[in-house]
Amino acid sequence: MGRRAEGKPEITKRAVYIKNTLFSFRNGILRISIEPNKRYLEVDLSGYSWIPKDFDSVGGLILTEKELIVTVKKSVEPKAEKWASFDVNLTNITAFIDGKIKRYDLRELYHIHRVYEVKLQRIQKLMRFKPNTSNRLLEKYSRREKSRAEDFMHKLTASIARELKEKNCGAILENLKG
Template sequence: MEVVKAVVFKHDADVKPLLEAFNQMVNECMEYALRYGVNSPMKLEKALYDEFKQKYGLATHYCISACRVACSALKSWRRLVKKGRADKNKPPVFKTLAMRLQKGLMRFKEDKIVVTVKPRQWVEIPLIIGSYQAQFVEAWRKGELKLGEITLLEDKAIATFKKEVQEVAPKGYASIDVNLMSLDVLKTNGESLAYKKTDLKKLYGIRVHYFKKRRKIQRLSKYKPKTSKRLMEKYSKREKRRIDDILHKITANIVRELVKEGISPVFEKLKGLNYNATRNHHAKRKNRKVSSLPYWKIQRFIEYKMAWHGYKTHYVNAKNTSKTCPRCGSLSQAKGQVYECKHCGYEADRHFIACVNILNMWGTGFSPKALNELIEREELGGNESNRLLHIPT
């Protein structure tokens, strides 16, 4: 299978005029498309090509690219309007100063990108290359990686590298349960089981911090709308960066371990973004926006990081994974962090229960004996007498 990785290179070349010109082109494309009801990039290109050539004088690629970006932005806007999530009287505006550079428009030269601006006119963008970026450049030079598109921004370039990997047959599976305060992993290699909880309180703390900040800024919006908007954007970006940073570190650690042991991850299928918030009604009521932590990101980060090493990520239906008793199979609702079975009295951490059930649903074989050993070793049962599970084999 082909796997793709996006690598960020910082740069300090002045590409702002170029990006601004492109931005303007996209917005003009959208206006034209809306006014004359044009939906296809090809038709749009035909209609605007001469005008753009004269006005901007940029290479043909820019025109093609602007038309494509405009059409796809309009398409997703129309979809949102249909769902009632966007105002049909407020067409989208292309705000980002960013541009995709297709193969025909640039050459990647290890330490710089050479971008065609006009026929026979180029701009050089020297890249800042750290040790992380260097390993990809090196692999690309050796021919181990192929270069895909590059997205150019004001201060960075995001390059996609591709490679063909052989799918690895896993030696075992790990169920991963992601929730508000922790990330729980239950690994099995078919024989023994291992369980690990990663604390996500820090992540949650950051969300709460920025949630409070946003609320303060919102109050400002009445008499200082511009300042409020600017601050909102600034803090949203900062929050995203901090959260993503932590998520990358956490997921990289998990992936390193799984790859070392030859284990594939299994997740619950997410139902919409607020999946865990809806599962935990208490958290939903108490925290509202704060509770919508980007769980899907953890799944996506792990999935593409595993894919890079040739491992597939699997998903099971989320139904009752946190309610089913692993000992007797009956359903009970967890209270807070503790799961207690109404039927047999088995008590344990609710996220541990979810992990056991996800692995069971995936159908990977681990013996009741292995589970009992784990529960004893890690003291994962509520009390001595009912800690051991008796799963009929």
């Protein structure tokens, strides 16, 4: 665990996030509710050229002392020239990319889970005799296992995404539910 910062927290910049339930957007006019059914702040966004005309909806608003930050949502269709399909198994991910079959090894991830499964079993046996120590160690090793597994998966998926980007391929995953 990290150390607590000295002193109390300070507000360095006054800002408020406005949830999408507190504003509406119709015909280029953004209407923000100040007091329900009484006071509103209306901003005409149709005159601003930097806002795209073909967006789907307004995402969220951040109001500061000097500015109103508007985020917009726009759905984008994938523009891949080729497609790659993936099949995820217990010990590997099999990919069909650009006419070639490639396997990504997941045995290291499986190994991480097995190693920590054995460690956690040993710690759980301590539970009867030293419950506080056991709980502390369970937390520690569970967190460590999660961290190592997430790190491995992040590195693997980043390398796959990088390879797909280089070959201008989109990804298709198996859908067993539907």
